[in-house]
Amino acid sequence: GAGVSQSPRYKVAKRGQDVALRCDPISGHVSLFWYQQALGQGPEFLTYFQNEAQLDKSGLPSDRFFAERPEGSVSTLKIQRTQQEDSAVYLCASSLGSPVEQYFGPGTRLTVT
Amino acid sequence: AQKVTQAQTEISVVEKEDVTLDCVYETRDTTYYLFWYKQPPSGELVFLIRRNSFDEQNEISGRYSWNFQKSTSSFNFTITASQVVDSAVYFCALVAGGGNKLTFGTGTQLKVEL
Numbered sequence: 001g002a003g004v005s006q007s008p009r010y011k012v013a014k015r016g017q018d019v020a021l022r023c024d025p026i027s028g029h030v031s032l033f034w035y036q037q038a039l040g041q042g043p044e045f046l047t048y049f050q051n052e053a054q055l056d057k058s059g060l061p062s063d064r065f066f067a068e069r070p071e072g073s074v075s076t077l078k079i080q081r082t083q084q085e086d087s088a089v090y091l092c093a094s095s096l097g098s099p100v101e102q103y104f105g106p107g108t109r110l111t112v113t
Numbered sequence: 114a115q116k117v118t119q120a121q122t123e124i125s126v127v128e129k130e131d132v133t134l135d136c137v138y139e140t141r142d143t144t145y146y147l148f149w150y151k152q153p154p155s156g157e158l159v160f161l162i163r164r165n166s167f168d169e170q171n172e173i174s175g176r177y178s179w180n181f182q183k184s185t186s187s188f189n190f191t192i193t194a195s196q197v198v199d200s201a202v203y204f205c206a207l208v209a210g211g212g213n214k215l216t217f218g219t220g221t222q223l224k225v226e227l
Contacts, residue, residue, distance in 0.1 A: 042217030098213035099146045104158035
């Protein structure tokens with residue numbers, strides 16, 4: 001079956017631009033997670049949804065980061081006024097519930113110039 | 114707070130050698146879950162195994178085996194007869210505290226050469 005998909009795979013943004021990253025979870029997965037992975041580091045948690053409810057956003061680094069999942073399926077991570085430190089790979093994962101295993105998408109590599 | 118330590122940054126072995134990747138975790142919770150993920154050069158994290166804190170039985174899956182020891186807070190991963198296709202970054206991760214988020218270690222880069 002289809003896995004988690006993310007788009008775009010690569011995004012180059014000029015400093016100050018807004019970006020939107022999309023995640024399509026595995027069908028039927030109620031839990032959805034966003035992680036940020038800097039070069040040479042492990043992924044770091046950003047936020048978590050159960051269906052359409054955002055239950056944990058403790059990892060969002062600033063109020064420039066915003067995530068939504070309005071219909072409990074597709075999710076969008078938005079970053080406003082991008083900064084160079086936002087350059088990273090953004091990973092989306094989904095699971096049937098928690099704390100069962102999370103299945104990851106291929107990620108979106110964001111480069112802010 | 115939870116923490117996962119993977120002290121080995123990079124390991125290089127020759128094909129067919131056995132290799133063990135170390136993972137040490139910290140949590141005050143009695144209920145927690147441990148995971149291993151593989152990240153090949155393509156970048157997509159691949160789930161390998163999940164263990165819960167109440168099950169200390171070691172597990173074997175083909176050439177892969179895992180040794181969970183609560184006494185030393187370790188969850189080590191051994192690849193037997195390594196192959197070039199095993200080359201990847203391997204991450205150990207933890208879920209604890211009744212939460213849902215994965216806390217990852219910094220990963221171990223495994224290079225298997227001919």
